[in-house]
Amino acid sequence: MFKRKLAFYVIASICAATAPVLSAQTAAATPPMGWNSWNHFAGKVTDADVRAAADAIVSSGMRDAGYIYVNIDDTWQGQRDAQGVIHANSKFPDMKALADYVHAKGLKIGIYSSPGPKTCAGYEGSYGHEEQDAKTYAAWGMDYLKYDLCSFRKIMQQESNGDPQKAFDMEKAAYQKMNRAIEATGRPIVYSLCQYGWNKVWEWGTDVGGNLWRTTGDISDHYSRMEEIGFAQAGLSKYAAPGHWNDPDMLEVGNGGMTADEYRQHMSLWAILAAPLLAGNDLSKMTPETLSILLNKEVIAVDQDAMGKQGDRVSAVGPNEIWAKPLSGGAKAVALFNRAESPLPMTLHLSEVGFEENAKLRDLWAHKDVTASDGSYTVVVPRHGVVMLKITP
Template sequence: MKKICALVLGLLGAMNPLFAQRSNVSATPPMGWNSWNHFAEKVTEADVRAAADALVSSGMRDAGYVYVNIDDTWEGKRDAQGVIHTNDKFPDMKGLADYVHSKGLKLGIYSSPGPSTCAGYEGSYGHEDEDARTYAAWGIDYLKYDQCSFGDIIEQQAGGDQDKAASIQRAAYEKMHQAIMKAGRPMVYSFCQYGLYAVWQWGPDAGANLWRTTGDISDHWDRMSLIGFDQDGLEKFAGPGHWNDPDMLEIGNGGMTRSEYEVHMSLWAMLSAPLLAGNDLSKMTPETKSILMNRDVIAVDQDPLGHQAKRLWVEGPMEIWGKDLSGGRRVIAYFNRGEAAFDFDPRLSILAPLHGVRFKDLWSGNTIVLNEKSRLLVPRHGVLLLRQQ
């Protein structure tokens, strides 16, 4: 049966380059680094090279973080032929891509379907084919496509008709997907349009490997937790090659406690979300490294089954989430969103089938055998993350 399935997939790929490309990128959620959360509009080529160096020297590359993604403000002007050029902060994008590739990493870039990006730089509106060819020539491996000024175009053309607005947005994102396909270089394609028009329902068919489901994250407990826990109900739309994206990681930027950052990492892993670090990699503390490079937690995110977790139980600020892993194993996460430590009751009916099962606590490394007397104490703004052994 496996040989037959492989043959069918091979034939599909041979007949349909779209199928072949999308089956070869983002089989698991993308992992890497993005410049925006820490550097924002100040990012330079030197910063990106330093990030690539740090991914290697810190061990993050070997833990799976391979994408080095440049966000907004790299763009210069177009020439008479409509070809985009970089600005003075990025004097040699092809040379930068070669450098990143020499480190065993991949380079990502940023644009918008509108005439300008969020920071007011040159967008791809009307130049999708030229830009996709340019990215391919530079050696780009990942494109984040941010709605920004295209929202004004949607408003003008749709006139308040939501169905028409959704159709206009989809067409714009699909247009760049087709341009990438024609350019001939496989790229991870990230839709950044804030979950508008139920993108998870049509994103995969429009070429997305991942799509934002929310507005922007920030380095604060309230914002991170709101975004993360609001993902419940979207699990049926995620799977190999196409992922819900609750935005980038804030771990290491200093706005949350260790316990809160462990919730952040645990929740994103349970959600099979992209893991794109957003901190200054050259100045990571041992604590930050230990959170970002917890191999057990990363394995939960990168499990090849590609199932996104779902909420199993909630009472006030206490939540229990479950996720199926390959090999028939399970991960259970006990989240405490409250303001004091909390003992989860091991006698909850949803936990009864797990009694007698051995679990590994993925943050402490301890082994736990669940039963009616198990102590399931979770600190304020904390998590107990258990993987079946």
């Protein structure tokens, strides 16, 4: 079985194109953090929107908190020239200049394509042009590629003649082909597989070069969809490790479709899951409340913990769930989630997450230390809310 060489990882710098390369083991050593254009701008995204996002990441303090990728999603593509080289459309008049602008902010930039002839929005895909496109992305200075299955599904259906194993093999080969093309450029590009969790991608994503892979269908800015996706990640923790992450899709924080408590639950669950933290809102128009959620450095530290362990469900009783994530130094992050329609008291017994009575507890949203009593901690958790603790021996 083909085994990919991990893509090199480059430290964010003022001139990312010439930044020093670290060892291969540090490629996406922690879940990628940044911003993606799709959730808010979708097909309307422009060069100006991406520049504004880069500006806002810096001015808001998000860059300093770890958000470094500025990722362009679908609808940037124009036509191919006579030699087959892809060009951006009129919304993106100079992709290299845009990449240089983002890099000058100490950030990285990402782009989007598909192994099929067309992207999900009907724009030009990479089918038959994988090597050309990888070279173009590298020449532009791209640092991240989201590769979305889209129209390649039709090719799989047509050429497999209904044989699911043949279709599966075609899918893996398509992702592997672009990975090899990326590696051949010599440029460090984080590789994000987007195929909605089909065929248990978490079991083979690493083999085809993935640094992260979508485990679900698309998220939306509704609590019911966020909880459906997020809590369905139970049982996948063993497939995540430094350089290779389960991806339950982008953040919706700040897009307006959920309450502050629901967004805090969203952010907390993604942190427990060691998920990529890719904001999907309009960064140029954030409220203080939105910023306080996205910039909670104690919660971000859970997601970015160097141990690289994904958390998992500890217990579920009715609408109340307890999840835990191992952290460096013997600590754990423990989240008490209330999925009910009203506030409810929840009790955590320290023994059920592996701690003794004298363990130290810190509430990561209240930013204060709290105290257990007789080996347990009881707290009222808001409707669709969370209490997130860091517990230290």
